[in-house]
Structure formats: structure tokens, C-alpha cells
Amino acid sequence: MASGLVTTSSNRIDERFTTLRATGRKALVCYVTAGHPDLSRSRELLQGLEDAGADVLEIGVPFSDPMADGPVIQASSQTALDAGMTFDGVLDLVEQARLKIPVVLFGYLNPFLAAGPSALGRMQAAGCDGLLITDLPVGADPALESSIGASDIAFIRLVAPTTPTERMQLIASHGSGFVYLISRLGVTGMQSAVAPELGATVARLRSVTTLPVCVGFGVTNAAQAAAITSIADGVVVGSAIVKAAGESVDSAVSLAKSLRSGIDQAT
Amino acid sequence: MLPKATDRFGEFGGRYVPETLIPALDELEFAFDAAMSDPDFVRTYADLLRDYVGRPSPLSDAPRLSERVGAKVYLKREDLNHTGAHKINNALGQALLAMRMGKRRIIAETGAGQHGVAAATACARFGLECVVYMGETDMERQELNVFRMRLMGATVVPVSSGTRTLKDATTEAIRDWVTNVETTHYIIGSVVGPAPYPRMVRDLQSVIGREAREQMLARTGGLPTAVVACVGGGSNAMGIFHAFVDDAAVRLVGVEAAGEGLNTEHHSASLSRGRPGVLHGALSYLLQDKNGQVHPAHSISAGLDYPGVGPEHSFLHDSKRAEYAAVTDSAALEAFGVLSRLEGVIPALETSHAVAWLLDSVGTWSPSDKVLLCVSGRGDKDVAQVRAMQGNAR
Numbered sequence: 001m002a003s004g005l006v007t008t009s010s011n012r013i014d015e016r017f018t019t020l021r022a023t024g025r026k027a028l029v030c031y032v033t034a035g036h037p038d039l040s041r042s043r044e045l046l047q048g049l050e051d052a053g054a055d056v057l058e059i060g061v062p063f064s065d066p067m068a069d070g071p072v073i074q075a076s077s078q079t080a081l082d083a084g085m086t087f088d089g090v091l092d093l094v095e096q097a098r099l100k101i102p103v104v105l106f107g108y109l110n111p112f113l114a115a116g117p118s119a120l121g122r123m124q125a126a127g128c129d130g131l132l133i134t135d136l137p138v139g140a141d142p143a144l145e146s147s148i149g150a151s152d153i154a155f156i157r158l159v160a161p162t163t164p165t166e167r168m169q170l171i172a173s174h175g176s177g178f179v180y181l182i183s184r185l186g187v188t189g190m191q192s193a194v195a196p197e198l199g200a201t202v203a204r205l206r207s208v209t210t211l212p213v214c215v216g217f218g219v220t221n222a223a224q225a226a227a228i229t230s231i232a233d234g235v236v237v238g239s240a241i242v243k244a245a246g247e248s249v250d251s252a253v254s255l256a257k258s259l260r261s262g263i264d265q266a267t
Numbered sequence: 268m269l270p271k272a273t274d275r276f277g278e279f280g281g282r283y284v285p286e287t288l289i290p291a292l293d294e295l296e297f298a299f300d301a302a303m304s305d306p307d308f309v310r311t312y313a314d315l316l317r318d319y320v321g322r323p324s325p326l327s328d329a330p331r332l333s334e335r336v337g338a339k340v341y342l343k344r345e346d347l348n349h350t351g352a353h354k355i356n357n358a359l360g361q362a363l364l365a366m367r368m369g370k371r372r373i374i375a376e377t378g379a380g381q382h383g384v385a386a387a388t389a390c391a392r393f394g395l396e397c398v399v400y401m402g403e404t405d406m407e408r409q410e411l412n413v414f415r416m417r418l419m420g421a422t423v424v425p426v427s428s429g430t431r432t433l434k435d436a437t438t439e440a441i442r443d444w445v446t447n448v449e450t451t452h453y454i455i456g457s458v459v460g461p462a463p464y465p466r467m468v469r470d471l472q473s474v475i476g477r478e479a480r481e482q483m484l485a486r487t488g489g490l491p492t493a494v495v496a497c498v499g500g501g502s503n504a505m506g507i508f509h510a511f512v513d514d515a516a517v518r519l520v521g522v523e524a525a526g527e528g529l530n531t532e533h534h535s536a537s538l539s540r541g542r543p544g545v546l547h548g549a550l551s552y553l554l555q556d557k558n559g560q561v562h563p564a565h566s567i568s569a570g571l572d573y574p575g576v577g578p579e580h581s582f583l584h585d586s587k588r589a590e591y592a593a594v595t596d597s598a599a600l601e602a603f604g605v606l607s608r609l610e611g612v613i614p615a616l617e618t619s620h621a622v623a624w625l626l627d628s629v630g631t632w633s634p635s636d637k638v639l640l641c642v643s644g645r646g647d648k649d650v651a652q653v654r655a656m657q658g659n660a661r
């Protein structure tokens with residue numbers, strides 16, 4: 001299960017971070033909710049974000065009770081569910097999008113469990129590269145975690161500001177692809193400033209892992225993204241992209257472009 | 268750091284939560300176990316239960332109900348507790364624990380408002396800040412309890428997402444906790460949620476069964492034939508079952524809400540009609556669709572209107588140690604009136620489900636059988652709702 005120790009060089013997430021590191025660049029990870037604002041615009045959005053220079057796309061599998069999400073992602077999930085989005089619907093979306101950048105499915109455990117034991121295989125067949133399950137912390141379900149760890153899908157794990165260093169090590173050793181560091185306490189949502197203790201948390205995390213560290217939760221604009229990528233390997237932007245996508249695909253894409261240039265100028 | 272045996276009941280339970288909460292759950296588990304083996308804590312808690320809650324709660328004979336049912340029925344009177352339900356047993360224990368952990372901000376979710384009232388009461392008693400999340404639908408049907416909470420200084424936050432009931436109030440309370448975890452203790456109101464909550468709430472409620480067992484032995488010279496309780500999340504049921512689980516001859520019966528009927532879409536019978544799934548931090552029976560989306564629950568009683576159930580009940584269900592039945596809104600409403608008329612005890616609508624099961628069991632008992640019924644709460648909070656419904660029916 002210690003898949004972090006195994007270099008799955010075939011994984012596109014690892015390849016992407018290797019390339020970024022070699023060229024001294026930082027990753028822009030964009031989150032979207034599958035099926036939001038609707039199916040056809042969801043497809044356009046994925047393509048648009050890739051073209052805007054995103055390095056990784058996190059595609060949210062909507063859930064009825066997203067306990068770690070703030071109002072923007074909650075509403076987008078409900079919109080997607082109301083329009084009939086399902087786990088297999090997300091896979092179809094990924095398959096049809098044929099993205100050149102790696103794709104991480106992001107969601108809650110119950111829809112994944114309901115998708116059945118073949119879910120991992122179907123994910124891979126559809127072209128997914130990673131999986132992040134918000135309510136599956138390390139040690140919560142060892143059998144399930146080792147089946148994910150043993151697959152070719154990268155298992156992205158979360159680290160929180162409350163996580164003790166010892167546990168950071170445990171988490172990193174049970175994950176692969178990158179580590180997703182939550183920048184602050186709370187649910188997803190937009191925040192005006194970067195938490196002051198972030199630098200120290202990143203340093204603690206780096207002391208126990210060589211996996212790339214991406215920081216998310218609350219990132220709204222290019223300046224924040226630049227500040228974060230000055231200390232981390234990448235930045236994850238969720239609610240701000242989803243909110244913009246609710247207005248138009250174009251505004252989400254132009255936000256991604258400005259994030260991209262903010263990050264690139266800083267590095 | 269890896270899961271302990273105490274995290275699960277068979278396969279059920281666990282800690283399916285965002286990473287942010289893991290240290291707080293570790294801290295809570297450690298603090299609870301330390302508190303329960305600290306004689307000072309145990310004494311303080313026992314004194315409060317006696318002098319503030321009014322424990323032990325009486326065991327009442329129910330002669331006219333017994334005649335109707337055809338077995339000797341005994342009522343465990345949690346309705347006579349301070350604040351009118353069993354919920355106070357848990358809220359006081361957890362508030363004491365919060366103070367022991369140095370946390371002076373309390374959050375709670377509530378459906379019927381009884382747990383919210385219990386949390387507000389404990390916070391008033393100890394001078395703690397109290398924020399209660401409550402679905403807007405429930406705020407309407409349990410208006411009186413909203414007023415009581417506010418009267419005692421609690422902030423009641425309306426929840427307008429999803430079904431605007433207990434499920435969404437719980438989700439919103441978890442969101443608050445993820446945000447304020449360093450200063451805040453979350454008092455969950457039932458035997459649900461991530462470990463250690465199901466075990467902790469059960470242990471804090473187990474006073475119900477310990478007292479009832481002694482009272483039955485003293486009064487009747489033996490154990491009951493059956494113990495009956497309503498099941499929402501399942502805390503009054505676990506509280507009264509726990510002392511009898513090892514008495515293999517004692518039937519344990521949990522009664523869920525069948526709402527408009529088990530064959531409709533509108534019920535809360537997680538054990539009868541759900542399948543295992545993960546919601547609010549635990550693996551347990553859950554009402555859900557084939558895609559793993561949580562199916563909205565329905566019950567006439569706000570306290571049972573929840574799509575999940577405590578993981579220990581899932582275990583008792585699968586291991587067949589307990590049996591679970593379900594009772595419709597209309598049968599519960601009928602039972603509400605029957606217990607009022609036959610015994611002068613107006614039960615909560617939640618409790619009325621257990622009463623309804625008993626009324627339906629006529630003909631299955633022999634006259635020497637003894638049935639222990641948990642009267643989890645009093646019906647004062649429900650009379651306005653019932654009166655309005657009867658007015659509409661006329």
C-alpha cells in the first residue's frame with residue numbers, strides 16, 4: 001500500500017511534475033465539478049482550462065452531502081446532480097474530453113463505493129490518472145486504501161494544518177502523485193489572504209516527503225497563487241473557478257489564464 | 268494512529284472524515300477514555316444527573332396499556348428528565364468533557380430540537396457559548412424548541428440546504444467544526460458520526476438501561492421479555508439496549524419511522540430499507556439511491572427524520588441480536604393519542620413510534636410477558652403540530 005515508494009513512472013501525474021521540476025515551473029491545478037454548469041459547458045470548460053495552461057484537472061464527482069465544501073461547490077454539486085450526473089457520467093465526460101493533461105477524480109466516498117469494485121478499472125479505462133477522496137483519511141479503511149494504492153491510479157491524500165508532523169509522514173507514505181495541503185481550517189471557499197502559517201506547514205510537510213506539494217482551499221486570484229507557488233510545487237484553485245464557470249466558460253478560462261501568468265511570473 | 272478495534276461495530280462505524288478533523292477525534296477519544304476512568308469526572312457527572320436532570324428516572328407500571336397489549340408494560344420515563352427527553356444525559360456529559368479539553372464553544376445539530384435544547388441547557392449551566400444548527404423545515408415544526416434554545420442564550424442557525432432537516436443540519440455542523448475545530452467541541456446528539464461518537468454517546472446514554480435493568484429486577488424479580496425503543500440515530504435505543512445486550516433471552520426491538528409507508532419514497536427506515544454506505548463519518552445502513560446519493564428521509568417526527576442510523580444498530584441488525592421494525596406516521600399519530608388517554612403520559616412523536624409498535628403487537632404475547640418501553644421524551648413539543656394536523660383533518 002505504500003505506493004508513494006513505488007515510482008509509477010507511467011503515471012501522467014508523476015510525468016507532469018517531473019517536467020515541471022526540470023523546467024523550474026509550478027503547477028496550476030484547477031478544480032471543476034463534473035456536469036456544472038451543464039454537461040456541454042462542462043466539456044468546453046475542461047478543454048478551455050487545458051488550453052489556458054492548467055497542469056492537472058481535478059474533476060469533482062458530485063455528492064448530495066458535501067460536508068467539506070463551502071456554498072459555491074455545494075451549489076455546483078447540486079446543479080450537476082439535478083441534471084443527472086453520476087459516477088459513470090463523470091467517466092464518460094473524462095473519456096470524451098481526451099485531455100492531454102492528467103485528471104484526478106475528486107469526491108466523497110459513498111458515490112465511489114456505490115460505483116462498485118470495478119470502479120478503479122473503469123476510471124483507468126476512461127483515462128483518469130488520480131483519485132482523491134475527501135472523507136477517506138489515511139487509516140480509515142485499510143483494505144479499501146490498499147486496493148486503491150495497488151492500482152495504477154495515483155492516490156492523492158490530504159494534509160491539513162492540524163495534522164501533526166508524524167501523521168504527515170504516514171499520509172505521504174500512503175499516497176502518490178502529489179500531496180494536497182489544505183491551506184487553512186475550514187471548508188472549500190474563497191478567501192482574501194494566504195494563511196500566515198502556511199510557510200511553516202509546507203516546511204513541516206517537506207521534511208517528511210519528497211512528493212510534490214500542492215496547496216489549495218481559498219485561493220481566489222493570481223497574487224495568491226503566486227504567493228503559494230513561491231513555497232509549494234503547485235496551487236489548487238476550486239471555488240473561484242467554479243464560481244466563474246457559473247457565469248460563463250470564458251470567465252473561468254480567463255481566470256485560469258491570469259492564474260497561470262501570475263504563477264509563471266513569480267517563478 | 269491506525270484504527271482501533273473500538274472504532275467499529277463489526278464492519279460498521281469508522282472515521283470517514285476530512286483529514287482536518289482527525290487530530291480532534293484522537294483528542295476526543297483520549298479525553299473521553301481518560302474522563303471515564305477519572306473518579307472525579309465520573310462523580311461530577313453522576314451528581315449532575317441526580318441533582319440537575321433528576322435521575323434516576325422512574326419506571327412506571329402501565330396498567331391500562333398492559334391490558335390493551337396483553338403483556339405487562341413498563342415505561343422507562345426519560346420524558347421526566349429535565350428538558351423532557353433522554354438527550355440531556357449525553358449533552359451534559361459531552362459539555363463536561365468539552366470543558367475538560369479546554370473548549371468553551373459548543374456546536375450541535377438538532378432535528379426535533381430536543382438535542383438542541385439539551386445542548387443549550389448544558390451550555391447555560393456551564394457558561395459555554397452554544398451554536399445550534401437546525402433545518403428550516405424543523406424550525407417550523409418545532410418552533411417552541413427554537414424559542415427555548417434562544418431563551419437559554421443559544422444561537423440557532425437556520426439551515427436552508429438540501430432537505431432542510433436533520434441531515435443537512437448535521438452536515439452544516441460538521442462544516443462549522445472543520446472551520447473552528449481548535450476552539451470548538453461538537454456535541455453530536457445521537458450514536459452517529461465518526462468514532463468515538465457512537466461509542467461515547469452510547470456510554471453516556473447507557474444510564475437509561477442500567478437503571479431500567481435494576482428497576483425491573485427490583486420490581487418484577489426478573490428481566491423483561493422485550494425492550495422496545497424508537498430509533499432515529501438510535502441513542503435512546505442504544506442507551507436502553509446496552510445493559511441487556513448480553514442477556515440473550517431479552518428481545519431488543521428498535522422501531523424506525525416508516526413515514527408514509529415502507530413501499531413509498533417517504534420514510535426514514537434506514538435499517539429496513541437502506542443499504543450500507545458512508546454518511547457523516549461512519550459506515551452504516553443508509554437510505555441512498557443506486558449512485559450512492561443520499562436519499563431524503565421523511566418522518567412526521569423531526570427527531571426520526573434522518574437517512575442514516577448509528578453503526579452499532581447496523582451491527583445488531585446484521586448479527587440479529589436486535590430486531591428492527593418500522594411504523595408509519597399515521598400509526599405513530601394514533602399511538603400519541605392512545606398513550607395519552609390510557610396512561611396520562613403524552614409521548615414525543617418519536618417515542619410514539621415505539622408505542623405504535625407495541626399496540627400492533629397485540630396477540631403475540633403471553634400474559635406473563637414483560638415489555639420495557641423507553642419513553643424517550645415528552646410530547647409537549649409536538650402538541651401544536653398535532654393539533655394543527657387534527658384541525659386540518661376535520
Ligand SMILES: Cc1ncc(COP(=O)(O)O)c(C=O)c1O
Nearest residue numbers: 381499500501502503570643644
Ligand atoms: C424524544 C426523542 N426521542 C427520540 C429521538 C431520536 O433520537 P435517537 O434515536 O438518537 O434516540 C429524538 C430526537 O430528537 C427525541 O427528541
